Amino acid sequence: MPPVNKDVNPKQRQYEAMVRALSADLYRFAYWLSRSETVAQDLVQETFLRAWKNLDALRDAESARPWLFTILRREHARLFERKRFDTVELDETVAEDTAFASPERSGSDAQVRDAMLRLPDKYREPLAMQVIGGMSCDEIAAATDQQPGAVMTQLFRARQRLKDLLGGRAAAEGGRT
C-alpha cells in the first residue's frame, strides 16, 4: 500500500516534521516568555504560520530551532506592543496551576518554576533560550541583537539570581559560586 503522504510536497513534509519535532519546546519557551498557557499556544501557532510563509528563507534543517525561537521571540514582542498588557509586579505573578501538573516532581519543580517566573525578563528570556532552545551564547546574541559577552553576563546573573531565589536548596547543592 503506498504511503498516505506520497503526494505531499517536500516543503509541506519539512514543515510537518519541524512542527512535530519543535512545537513542544517552542511552546515551553513561549510559556516562560509570556507566563500564560493560552498566550503561549497562540504564540506557537503564529510562529509556525509565519515560519510556513518564510520557509524558503530557512537554509538548512539544523538552523530551524534558533530560527523558530527568534521568530517566536519577535512575535511575543509584537504581541506585547499590540496588546500593551497591564504591568504587574513580579512578586504578584502567579503561574497557571495546570502548567505545573507533574505530581512526582511537584515539590522541587514548583520552587524552581516559581523562581524562574520571578526572574526579570532580561534574565528569563536568554535563560529559556539556552535551556529550552539549546541555543549557544552566540546564537542568543544574534537573536537578541546583543554582543555574546553581554549574553554571557546575563546568563551568569540569571543563574545567580535563580540560585538566590531558591535559597537553601541551591546552597545545599553547592550551586552558589
Next chain:
Amino acid sequence: MNCLDFRRRLTAEPRSRDPGLLAHRDSCTAGCAAFWQRAQRFEDDFEAALAIPVPDGLADRILLAQATGERRRQVGMRRVSLAMAASLLIAFFGAGMLWRQMDARSLPALAVAHMPYEIDTLALTQPMTDAQVEAGFTGRAMHLKGPSPADVTYVHDCMVGTYPAVHAVTRMNDEPVVALYLPGKMSDRSEDFHRDGWDGRQIALSGGTLVVMAQGASRKTMDAVARGWRSAIEGGDGTTVGQI
C-alpha cells in the same frame, strides 16, 4: 583558566564542552570537578522543571491551522486566477466585438457589402457616352473635372452604407472594374484590401474617397481604371495613383 573563571563560565554555560573548561575540571585540585558535578545536577533539575507539560494535540492543531490557511489561500488564489481569466476573456471578447463593429463600418466592408445589390451591372458591356457619365455624377451635385474614362458601362448614384456615392463600372480588356466614389467622405490614407473574393483599393482624393475593386481583374487593369477615375474627378492626368 583559573578557578574563578571556570566557575563563572560554568555558571553562564553549564553545558559547555569547551576544551579549556573541561581541561580545568580534570586538572583542578581545588574542588572544581565537584562544582562541575553539582552544576550539572542543578542543570538537570532546572531543565526538568522548565519542561512543563505541553497541551494535547498542539502539533496537530498547528498543522490543521496551516492546512486550513493554505487551503483558504489556494481557494483565494484560484478565485483571483479565475476572475483574471474571466476579465481577460471578456476584454478579448469585447475587443473582438469592437474590432468587428469597426471593421463592419469600414469603407472596404461597406463597398463589398453593397455589391450583391448591383452585381448585374458587371455584366453590362455597352459603353456609355461622356454625357451619360457626366449625368450620373450630377445626382451627387458634382461635375467631372477631367475627361471621362473610356469604356464606362454603368454610372448611377446610390448609397454605400450611409454614404451617398456614385457607382460606376468600367469594362477594360473585357474585365469589369467597379469604381465607387463617395464625395465628402474624407479618408486620411489609401490602402489595398482583399475581402470576400474582391481585390480593391481605397484611395483618398481631395474631395472624397474613391474605391476601386474587381473580382479577378489584373492589377494593370485596375491601376488604369483608378488612374482614369482620379483624372476625371480631380482633373490632371491621375498619375499619382499607386500600384495595387
